[in-house]
Amino acid sequence: MASNWLSQLFTVALFNLRSIPARKGSALTAAVGIAGVVAVLTGVLSIAEGFRKTMTSAGSPDVAIVLRAGAENEMTSGLGRDETRLIADTPGVARGAAGPLASAELFVIISLPKRTTGTDANVPLRGVEGTAFEVRGNIRMLEGRRFESGKNEIIVGAGARREFAGLNIGQEIKVGRNVWTVVGVFTSGGGISDSEIWTDAAVLQPAYNRGPTFQSVYVRLASPEDFGIFKNGISKNPELKATARTLPDFYSSQSEMLSQFITVFGVFISVMMGLGALFGALNTMYSAVASRTREIATLRALGFPAAPVVVSVLAESIVLSLAGGVVGAAAAYWAFNGYQTSTMNFQTFSQVSFNFAVTPLLLAAAIAMAAILGLFGGLFPALRAARMPIASALRDS
Amino acid sequence: MSAESSDLVRIEHVTKTFHRGSEEIHVLSGLDLTVARGEFLALMGPSGSGKSTLLNLIGGLDRATSGSVIIENDRLDELDDRQLAAWRARHVGFVFQFYNLMPVLTAQKNVELPLLLTHLNRRERREHAEIALNAVGLSHRLNHFPRTLSGGEQQRVGIARAIVTDPTLLLCDEPTGDLDRKSGDEVLSLLQSLQENGKTIIMVTHDPHASARASRTVHLDKGQLSTTGPE
Amino acid sequence: MKFLSLIWSSMKRKKLRSVLTLLSIFVAFLLFGILCILKESLTGGVSATDAARLVVRHKVSFIQMLPQGYANRIKTIHGVSLVAHQTWFNGMTKTMDNASDVVVPSFPVDPEIFMKIYPELVLPASQMEAWMSTRTGAVVGKTAADKYKWRIGDHIQLTSPIWQTEAGANSWEFNIVGIYTGAKKNTDLSGFLFRYDYFEEMRGGLDKSMVGWFGVRVDDPQQADAISKRIDDEFANSPWEVKAEPEGAMVQGFIQQFGDIASIIRAVLSMVFFTILLISGNTMSQAVRERFAELGVLKAIGFPNGLVLMLVLGESCTVALLGGLTGLAMAWVFSLGGSPVPNFLPVWYMKPQDIYLGMGFALLLGLVTGAVPAIQAFRLRIAEALRRDA
Numbered sequence A: 001m002a003s004n005w006l007s008q009l010f011t012v013a014l015f016n017l018r019s020i021p022a023r024k025g026s027a028l029t030a031a032v033g034i035a036g037v038v039a040v041l042t043g044v045l046s047i048a049e050g051f052r053k054t055m056t057s058a059g060s061p062d063v064a065i066v067l068r069a070g071a072e073n074e075m076t077s078g079l080g081r082d083e084t085r086l087i088a089d090t091p092g093v094a095r096g097a098a099g100p101l102a103s104a105e106l107f108v109i110i111s112l113p114k115r116t117t118g119t120d121a122n123v124p125l126r127g128v129e130g131t132a133f134e135v136r137g138n139i140r141m142l143e144g145r146r147f148e149s150g151k152n153e154i155i156v157g158a159g160a161r162r163e164f165a166g167l168n169i170g171q172e173i174k175v176g177r178n179v180w181t182v183v184g185v186f187t188s189g190g191g192i193s194d195s196e197i198w199t200d201a202a203v204l205q206p207a208y209n210r211g212p213t214f215q216s217v218y219v220r221l222a223s224p225e226d227f228g229i230f231k232n233g234i235s236k237n238p239e240l241k242a243t244a245r246t247l248p249d250f251y252s253s254q255s256e257m258l259s260q261f262i263t264v265f266g267v268f269i270s271v272m273m274g275l276g277a278l279f280g281a282l283n284t285m286y287s288a289v290a291s292r293t294r295e296i297a298t299l300r301a302l303g304f305p306a307a308p309v310v311v312s313v314l315a316e317s318i319v320l321s322l323a324g325g326v327v328g329a330a331a332a333y334w335a336f337n338g339y340q341t342s343t344m345n346f347q348t349f350s351q352v353s354f355n356f357a358v359t360p361l362l363l364a365a366a367i368a369m370a371a372i373l374g375l376f377g378g379l380f381p382a383l384r385a386a387r388m389p390i391a392s393a394l395r396d397s
Numbered sequence B: 001m002s003a004e005s006s007d008l009v010r011i012e013h014v015t016k017t018f019h020r021g022s023e024e025i026h027v028l029s030g031l032d033l034t035v036a037r038g039e040f041l042a043l044m045g046p047s048g049s050g051k052s053t054l055l056n057l058i059g060g061l062d063r064a065t066s067g068s069v070i071i072e073n074d075r076l077d078e079l080d081d082r083q084l085a086a087w088r089a090r091h092v093g094f095v096f097q098f099y100n101l102m103p104v105l106t107a108q109k110n111v112e113l114p115l116l117l118t119h120l121n122r123r124e125r126r127e128h129a130e131i132a133l134n135a136v137g138l139s140h141r142l143n144h145f146p147r148t149l150s151g152g153e154q155q156r157v158g159i160a161r162a163i164v165t166d167p168t169l170l171l172c173d174e175p176t177g178d179l180d181r182k183s184g185d186e187v188l189s190l191l192q193s194l195q196e197n198g199k200t201i202i203m204v205t206h207d208p209h210a211s212a213r214a215s216r217t218v219h220l221d222k223g224q225l226s227t228t229g230p231e
Numbered sequence C: 001m002k003f004l005s006l007i008w009s010s011m012k013r014k015k016l017r018s019v020l021t022l023l024s025i026f027v028a029f030l031l032f033g034i035l036c037i038l039k040e041s042l043t044g045g046v047s048a049t050d051a052a053r054l055v056v057r058h059k060v061s062f063i064q065m066l067p068q069g070y071a072n073r074i075k076t077i078h079g080v081s082l083v084a085h086q087t088w089f090n091g092m093t094k095t096m097d098n099a100s101d102v103v104v105p106s107f108p109v110d111p112e113i114f115m116k117i118y119p120e121l122v123l124p125a126s127q128m129e130a131w132m133s134t135r136t137g138a139v140v141g142k143t144a145a146d147k148y149k150w151r152i153g154d155h156i157q158l159t160s161p162i163w164q165t166e167a168g169a170n171s172w173e174f175n176i177v178g179i180y181t182g183a184k185k186n187t188d189l190s191g192f193l194f195r196y197d198y199f200e201e202m203r204g205g206l207d208k209s210m211v212g213w214f215g216v217r218v219d220d221p222q223q224a225d226a227i228s229k230r231i232d233d234e235f236a237n238s239p240w241e242v243k244a245e246p247e248g249a250m251v252q253g254f255i256q257q258f259g260d261i262a263s264i265i266r267a268v269l270s271m272v273f274f275t276i277l278l279i280s281g282n283t284m285s286q287a288v289r290e291r292f293a294e295l296g297v298l299k300a301i302g303f304p305n306g307l308v309l310m311l312v313l314g315e316s317c318t319v320a321l322l323g324g325l326t327g328l329a330m331a332w333v334f335s336l337g338g339s340p341v342p343n344f345l346p347v348w349y350m351k352p353q354d355i356y357l358g359m360g361f362a363l364l365l366g367l368v369t370g371a372v373p374a375i376q377a378f379r380l381r382i383a384e385a386l387r388r389d390a
């Protein structure tokens, strides 16, 4: 019985496959349509994915940042020398050879010409203390050396060097009335720090008429579990008006608007295009069924049950969609994965460089979507084929 | 030359060759035929002998490979596609075996179709269509769609569409081929009465019953015409 | 016109297919419309700028401040007619649901000069008078007023992480005395303006008498670049060097910082269009191919080739325009609803040029998708078309 059913299925599927060359035009357009949809989807979502990856990969949970109470970001924050000392001495902070692992930092923005367009864009220039490297824990020099304290020397993040002109080792940049020399290139492993330029906070302060003030303090916690103690210590200290956050928490709040925007944009386009493709797939399959009306009716007249007809139409639709999906996903991977770009993060008012990331998960999701489009695109036409009144369908032209 | 003026259709040394791949199919080879004004000619012959092909040539739907097709005073081979279309609109009505009605149009709209090519206004088109449908006995079916009509009725709508422009020549390709005897007879009677009203009719048919209604019968076989049927 | 009903009935022939094709075109144009709105929202700041206005800021970056006294020096420069300063206040208020704090774009300004330099902000004369006579008075844009349910007469508080009062408080008190509207469609109405004299008197800290940047009105827009240069030179080698540029150039530079947004949107659009073109083009030619017999009959009846061609083109254009125009209309309706993210994209409308462009695209889509089947129909040999039927 089962084998009988199988052979029926096989026969019908064979009919079906044999009829594809006769309508290869429409079969091909259906597949290419799905491929286009999948490629766009994957491309747009890979932007969101890449951006998210950059913004989250940098923050290790045992690093915390302290800002003035009420400040959403470093630019609107301000802390005096006394306050930064109190913060460094708060319980929960890890200690190194030279005392607590805390770095009081300054954050300013400078304009530099972008490589691609030659027009100015904002780059964060961060003044850090010597402990900053140990506090972050993930900073690695790619070229050159660290800046020497007290000198007008800077090191540049790999992303910043890529996006902006004139940031190679030995080159000089003029900011205001000061000239700084690039002495090294560093990376934080693709994180947000890669878009920054660093120098000695003690040099940056006078250059910016800042006096002995800072904007943030980064601290390494003894362990991630100590964050509660540390946070409490900060907020309970009557001499401090500051709040502490873990770095992952802070980074994700910093990128919230942009990543939300990209994701909403991506999902919106996906839904719309998915709908467009679904209508297209439905159309193709309805006409495939229409062009086979007489053939299907003949099979039914010969006594074939409805099921193999349904299955064969569904199978064709899903196979076409999957083929399109795989091609589209592959094209998107080839075209977009690792594509380097930068954009402005409105919340920090400065450039973030990141790579489009076509992750395996994204690829799988895209292909799964193609299959679903195929399933729905085939289902209704298949049912129509099975319900066709045989007698009149036999006379169909 | 009085004979010439009474001849409506003159076909002289007409050949028609089809190419199927590299193979040549000689369907008509040097064929001559004249049809007088007011005649009802039945064209018979085995399947594949080229009856439809010949009818298409007469109706200006296709062009002869060589030879000339002259209808009234028009040499069809000298008309370009545009002129041919305009000529068809004025002079010929077609009746098909499978009716070929537009499924999305009502009987009346189907009949009005050829009138769209004339200068008649909407109301006049309507009237003409009603008259034609009345002539085929379908005035009670004006607003029916083809699929709600029987085969015979559909074919009568087809005939109404063919005569609505009042053409001189009516070309019918197996008009009863898809109909039962009774409906077929009705259609044939209709054609006969049209002949009596002065129309010239050429009808392809396989049915001796049908050819019996015609005023003359010719047989087509192996690319040539004969007045006698196959032995 | 008498052929219109013919086109219409052949569209009705395969209702489902026509509807599906219409829907996919509809979706494409809805997407087109919305992407246009979005693009305008992201890049349209330039068209909202005034060619007779310059912005003068600290040479290093916007976030660094300049002495307020520079206003007088700028004013003496040849070609400058008015100078108004503003400062980023970063005032924050609670969201309507009280769940979190949001930043209101807020600036201490000198009301009289400021409103002269920015005439696109429309404030009724009585409200202007009230503002002049209320030291703690503030005027807010219509968008902001609607969003936070602020009304004239309200007494509100904003907190600023940057600016503390001399007494060390973060919280600032204001009285809403006016609500301004926009003279143009793309005027940003999400702002909050209050009096600089109040701000200057109350604020503490190092930056007293420092302001964010200057808006400068020039006599002759043609001279904007030259005047910018003169301003730059005036302050060269001073402790606070400045960068002056026309407002349009500044916004342009700001937009450029978003990077390839416009080109990404363009790329997405062309992919979408290509895909839809393919799908609907295929459907169209399929529909025509299935009707070859019918078209053959029309020709047999005497319809000239040209007319048959027009019928097919007419049909494809009708489908494309119907789907396209409803899609555009829908996008337009969507634009009326206002920005879903007013804080971040305050300007949200559909440019008439984009609507015309969309209509053009719809027509083009109809012509392109109809072209191949129309030519096929034009060339169709009657005898063959009729044979297909049997």
Ligand SMILES: Nc1ncnc2c1ncn2[C@@H]1O[C@H](COP(=O)(O)OP(=O)(O)OP(=O)(O)O)[C@@H](O)[C@H]1O
Pocket (backbone or CB within 6 Å): B018, B019, B020, B025, B027, B045, B046, B047, B048, B049, B050, B051, B052, B053, B054, C383, C384, C387
């Ligand atoms: N367009 C074409 N291309 C190739 N061969 C054709 C074409 N049209 C007709 N033929 C061939 O010409 C021959 C005559 O065809 P035609 O349709 O005229 O026959 P018929 O006499 O009308 O047959 P029936 O009685 O079956 O309708 C057939 O062999 C047919 O295969």
Ligand SMILES: [Mg+2]
Pocket (backbone or CB within 6 Å): B051, B052, B053, B173
């Ligand atoms: Mg025949």
